[in-house]
Amino acid sequence: MPKIAAYFSLATLPLDREAEKPLHRQLYEKLQKEILEGRLPPGTRLPPTRALATELSLSRNTVGRAYEQLVDEGYLESKIGSGTRVTQTLPEQMLSVPGNDPATYIEEKPVVKKDVKLSKRGEAVVNAKGYYWGSGEARAFSPALPALDAFPYKVWEKCLHQSLRQLNTNHLGYQDVMGFWGLREELSNYLKVARGVRCNPEQIMITGGTQQALELITSLLVDEGDEVWVENPSFSGIQVVLQSQLAKLVPVSVDSEGLVVDEGIEKAESARMVYISPSHQYPLGVTMSLTRRLKLLQWAQEQTTWIIEDDYDSEYRYEGYPLAALQGLDTSGQVIYLGTFSKIIAPTLRIGYIVVPQELIEPIKAARRIRDRGQNLLVQIALANFIKEGHFARHIRRMRALYVKRQKLLIQEINKEGQDVLTVEPHAAGLHLIAWFKKPNSTINEVTLSQRLLQKDIDAPPLSRFAFNDLGRQGLLLGYSAPEHEIIAAARMLRIVLAEMQEQQ
């Protein structure tokens, strides 16, 4: 004769009738806990749903759903004529192992070994300097984020639905590490037409964003101690990744024509690699002149130097025509072109791409295979649909109009609220401006100002964060992708902070 669970013990199960969590789910969890913790041992017969429902003042349906789920998961078994019982052999018969109660280890202090010996590269990555990743959250002035309030939820949902319907068994296993063919085709067409990139879909590798592209490429091509030209100032993602590869970073200045190629040649004529953002230099915003481009390519060809072209936001150009990508001018297959959807759609997608020179395709596939074996396919299919259906082109167009408006507002607000300290100029591209300090040796320091703003939840990094040395002038990066009211509020906060700082002097 099996034991019968005392109605009493079950009737005292504390259910929270105000909670968001449905009652059947609460009951399910309580019963599961009772079973797992041995208070309802294997073989125990549970009260009939009607009886328990009455005891607990629940609907019979609620109790029924909790029982059903427990039966489904193997905690209970239900046989005609003998009612519902706790299963003889529980699926998670782990009663004897520690950690049974989910709460136990959360409270417990972690076990800590004294000295962690990392690998040389492990040490390098931990000690890398120059991290500026931006905050993950949308904050006024953040230069790292697009207008997240304009994320195309509905269209994206539609594209995801579509891609779920397209999914078949061949899509469920391991995929080509280069990425989903349909997306690579769309990108190849887009890049040829819109960016003048010379490529075919075979050359396109879908990545988890620009950062992954940088890590893959540098790991494949750069040895410890190799010289790599890096724009000064530049994107911290490349600085940190090169430090972690133990490369020798060679900072090269940027003037109004872009990277000063002569300076690079003087500093490191036989460098192994160059990192560059010629369409819209990050963070200064300069477009590299054609003369400089040709000079760079000629030198690179002579030295067989690799060039990473980071074309992170060239879709956002508000006047005139963009110069085509540097890659399109290259005839020797030495330019590795990078793009991303983080700035066009949203970072959360984790999708970017590399246009891989033909002879690097096999090596990069090998490197990718040992890393993560590619991106989630569903998201790639959805993105291919997004482009194919014209949503991508429409979204870019909509975003351009939005950023023109928000840039204008930012300029107006900063010139109003920035007092005598800061000045901003309109700029025909990108997602941020630089607010320059008016006096070259202002007594208000850009770093201090940035920190004060961060305390107010305003993410406006100082220019020096991206530079290798004192650039001789100070400025803050101000993104204008936040909603209008946030830009206005942040500009007002800037005035207040500036006033406080001036008083304190």
Place this chain on the structure above:
Amino acid sequence: MPKIAAYFSLATLPLDREAEKPLHRQLYEKLQKEILEGRLPPGTRLPPTRALATELSLSRNTVGRAYEQLVDEGYLESKIGSGTRVTQTLPEQMLSVPGNDPATYIEEKPVVKKDVKLSKRGEAVVNAKGYYWGSGEARAFSPALPALDAFPYKVWEKCLHQSLRQLNTNHLGYQDVMGFWGLREELSNYLKVARGVRCNPEQIMITGGTQQALELITSLLVDEGDEVWVENPSFSGIQVVLQSQLAKLVPVSVDSEGLVVDEGIEKAESARMVYISPSHQYPLGVTMSLTRRLKLLQWAQEQTTWIIEDDYDSEYRYEGYPLAALQGLDTSGQVIYLGTFSKIIAPTLRIGYIVVPQELIEPIKAARRIRDRGQNLLVQIALANFIKEGHFARHIRRMRALYVKRQKLLIQEINKEGQDVLTVEPHAAGLHLIAWFKKPNSTINEVTLSQRLLQKDIDAPPLSRFAFNDLGRQGLLLGYSAPEHEIIAAARMLRIVLAEMQEQQ
């Protein structure tokens, strides 16, 4: 007076009425091409929809939709009273750059530089031996794939919908590189209860599968030349990643109690790291005994050696109770525990996880930040919902029942069709069996047999693919996750291939 596009040229646009692609889309693409290639120059006035519809024998609605999309994307502009014209300033005014015609570069021979100089690690990854990744597609006998025909489409779709509804602006930017907190909570609870793992959600890092976990950890902890114990035979993913890190692989035998710890100590007493799959050794299927586990942990503690515990398929145990994870026995925080959803749901998700020892959390975050800055969030939220709603537990239960059935079928078919060459035994866990060669020095070679089968689209890798030396016996890995009819068909094909090979001797 603007030019008017000759009706004639548009009327000859070749539209394919049999194609899957809708006619409005075809028309859109043709017009876009005409515009981009300059045959419809800026300012050109297009025929009214009604007129073009008549000329092309299309519905007016079809023409209207094509025009509308082109207007949306800025190729055309429509003004009341002046009809529809090609925009004066095209959004993609790239007519002067090469690569304008999507077809051009696909045909063109790639530009190839003579000698590609890779980095030392680049060379190492390209030259790594032992690749066995399995085919991406579902093939009978593939040991690398779960039952893809049982993928929970409906439930997964539901979870994705749910997660789209949960998405807010804070989810769209850059996320915690450790992964989505809700998923880490669910996993932490699951691992404690089901696997006896000692962990809290802070320690869990969501990865793009086990492979990424292996690359991250080894890169962080293993230097060039460092000794690492690897099970012999073992998962090729770890072998290849260690070669790419230029580590010294120390193969250690596996017997009926699992890894032969004494042999490891004899070969490399002060090894830096051990890779092990104690719950269900890959590919032999052995469960490591408690004695061996304790011995391994004691030695590792003395030597401060890291242990990677790869618990890739412990959910699939069909009899008795699994031993808890090795990690749960470890009191010194040296075991790094890995799990994956590739075997429980499907590889296409690209989701796995690491239970990171407390003091490695910061270093691994730094390493991850320079790599890919985390996984797609939507998929993580959907997976958290999948677990929370009980679908995960139900799915595992359903899969267990399915695999029990399919394993039985496989054994029956191989014993019927495998002639006198092969023998298989039931096994209480996992997704594959080993079909052993009956005669130790059979004249039929396992490698040749496997290759012959692959020609017939059957993926049954030989044991030697996973081994560092001759193991003294031959066998093929036979997965039983394929649908029943495929298992039956593949077994018949096996009989035919065996018969052919025997004849040829």
